[in-house]
Amino acid sequence: MSDPLLPALSLFAALSAAHHAAQRLIEARLPTGLNAPQFAVLERLAWQGEGQSPVAIAEVFGWPKTSMSHTVTVLETRGLVRLERNPRDGRSKCLWLTSKGRALALQGRAAVEADLATVAALAPGAALGQLTSDMQSLATCLSLQRRYPDAA
Numbered sequence: 001m002s003d004p005l006l007p008a009l010s011l012f013a014a015l016s017a018a019h020h021a022a023q024r025l026i027e028a029r030l031p032t033g034l035n036a037p038q039f040a041v042l043e044r045l046a047w048q049g050e051g052q053s054p055v056a057i058a059e060v061f062g063w064p065k066t067s068m069s070h071t072v073t074v075l076e077t078r079g080l081v082r083l084e085r086n087p088r089d090g091r092s093k094c095l096w097l098t099s100k101g102r103a104l105a106l107q108g109r110a111a112v113e114a115d116l117a118t119v120a121a122l123a124p125g126a127a128l129g130q131l132t133s134d135m136q137s138l139a140t141c142l143s144l145q146r147r148y149p150d151a152a
Contacts (some may be wrong), residue, residue: 031110034104037063037071042080042097042105051094055088062139080104086119 003009023036030039044057058068072095075081080101086092097105120128 009109025110025115029115030108031104034108035065037061038075038080040073041068041071041095041109042101045081045095045110046095046102046105050096053092053094053132054083055092060150064145075101094114115139 019075025035026036026039030036030145034042040061050097054068055073058065061068063071072081072083076083078100079098082096082098083093085097086094122128123131
């Protein structure tokens with residue numbers, strides 16, 4: 001008897017394996033004391049623009065607010081980011097890199113560039129772009145299913 005849920009379970013297993021393999025690979029290359037989530041935040045601010053809210057970054061990464069809050073606290077304590085009031089609304093908070101944070105983001109990026117290039121060479125850019133889009137769509141669907149289980 002075949003299990004109709006096996007493809008979905010296999011997909012989840014493959015996603016988990018890819019996530020953990022990528023995190024271990026990145027953390028093996030990063031400067032001492034910098035983990036993958038911290039690097040992800042620094043890198044996003046350095047390459048996608050500063051002034052983003054922690055909530056917006058958490059949503060992009062699919063992280064719970066508590067995980068983002070912990071990561072921001074660590075980065076702020078280490079003097080790598082500043083958390084300031086949003087100049088547009090005066091209520092929410094936005095993240096800004098310090099000079100130390102920018103330098104560490106650049107150092108981290110340089111440390112993982114060869115590995116990123118290897119991954120980029122696995123398939124044409126369009127194929128990687130499509131895979132990224134498909135993964136983002138899947139993440140959105142799963143998030144909505146978790147939040148609104150009866151909507152499907």
